[in-house]
Each structure stands twice: as C-alpha cells, then as structure tokens.
Amino acid sequence: MHQWSRETGEPPGAWLSLAETWRLSVAWYHDRLSEAFHGRSPQEAVDIFSSLGLTGAFWALDDATPMP
Amino acid sequence: MPPPTPTNDDSLWRMRYLIYQGFARRGAPPSLESLAASLGMTHHEARNTLRELGRRHAVTLTEDGHGVLMANPYSAVPTPYRVTVNGVDAWANCAWDMLGIPAALHADASIEAVWAIDGARVDLRVERGTVRGPDGVVHFQKPFRSWYDDIRDT
Numbered sequence: 001m002h003q004w005s006r007e008t009g010e011p012p013g014a015w016l017s018l019a020e021t022w023r024l025s026v027a028w029y030h031d032r033l034s035e036a037f038h039g040r041s042p043q044e045a046v047d048i049f050s051s052l053g054l055t056g057a058f059w060a061l062d063d064a065t066p067m068p
Numbered sequence: 069m070p071p072p073t074p075t076n077d078d079s080l081w082r083m084r085y086l087i088y089q090g091f092a093r094r095g096a097p098p099s100l101e102s103l104a105a106s107l108g109m110t111h112h113e114a115r116n117t118l119r120e121l122g123r124r125h126a127v128t129l130t131e132d133g134h135g136v137l138m139a140n141p142y143s144a145v146p147t148p149y150r151v152t153v154n155g156v157d158a159w160a161n162c163a164w165d166m167l168g169i170p171a172a173l174h175a176d177a178s179i180e181a182v183w184a185i186d187g188a189r190v191d192l193r194v195e196r197g198t199v200r201g202p203d204g205v206v207h208f209q210k211p212f213r214s215w216y217d218d219i220r221d222t
Contacts (some may be wrong), residue, residue: 001185003136005162013208013209013210013211014207014208014211015205015206015207015208016205016206016208016221017203017204017205017206018167018192018199018201018204018205018206019198019199020201020206021164021167021192021199021206022171022197022198022199024164025164025165025167025168025170025171026171027196028168028171029141029168029171029172030172030174032088032140032141032168032172033085033088033089033172033173035081035082035085036082037149038081038126038186039124039126045212047156047210057211058208058211059212059217060211060212061212062203063214065135065213066124066125066215067138068125068126068133068218
C-alpha cells in the first residue's frame, strides 16, 4: 500500500486484513437490518472502532461528523 | 411544485426498514411507488419521506431523489463487489461492505470481487463467521470523518 501511495500520490489511508475487516463489519452492521436501528452517534462509532483497536487520527470523529 | 409535507418518524423508520428488506430479499431496493403503496402514502409523501432518509444519511438517494442508490452495505447499482447470501445476489458498495452484507444478515456468503490494486478477480467465502480465500487487505483511503463529503467516493 505504501508503494501504491507513492505511485498515485494519494495519502496512504488505513488498511485492514480481511479478518479484521470482518470483525469491523460484524460490529458495524450486525443490527443494520433491524427496524430499531435509527443510526448511531459519532461517539458510538468511535467506541466501535476503539473496541477493535482502531484508534488514532484516521479513525477519530467529532460531534459534527455526519453519521449513517 | 407542492410544498414539502412533514414526515412522521414512525413512517420514516418503517420506510428505511422496507428498503433494507428489499435489498435482503431481492438484492434491490423497492421503488418509490412500491414504498408509497406499502406505507399507505401518496407519491408526494413517500418522496418527502425518502428525501428525509437521505438528509439523515440513512440511505443515499439517486441524483433525481426518487430512488435509493445506496443503503450501506448495499448498492442498487453494479459494483466490483457481488455478494450472494441465501440465494440472493446483491451488490456491495466497497470491500468493507462486501463483508458487511453477510454480517448484516448473520449468514454465510459467496463473494466475487476485484482486487483494486491490479483488477484481478478474487473469490471469497464467509463461512460460520470466518472469511476464507486468498490473503489480502482492505484499503480505507479516506478517514471516516470525511466520508460524507462524497459518500460515493470513499
């Protein structure tokens, strides 16, 4: 990914293994089809990221972050 | 043009639920006409309710505002991420979302995807909570806080 970043000039961003992405998917989407799901707050999203070890500036949100 | 009408929160979240049920059962969202009929709304009321869902980022609308383009993790249009769950084919918005569909459905899945780095096809499976297939990584190019600057380009 560092090579891709150098070649494209794009910021490197973040990358997760497929297993890590699966864990993020379960945490993020497990209740998405429920009628009771009405979205989540930025803090709730940060809590999900943090529970999976996704911390730092890339995963940081503030109260004004638009949320799904 | 008729003035906007206030939306009722119960109807709002019921519409959201019906959209997701459409994706789960058929791989595609219901039409605005179908949503209006299911909810006992006029076309005008249904369109305003759909727009409110879009405004709240519960779904992403088509450019004309009359349909659903994305209801994460689902896409209403073809993408490089095709996911089959319970015999239903659906499109995911991105590599994260290709795993998001079986996660949302709590089910196994077959996935046909394309590596972004070289365009090669990759076949993956989700079996009882484990992703099986070639090793690879999922690239998150932009931080989440900027996704809704343009949700189509994350």
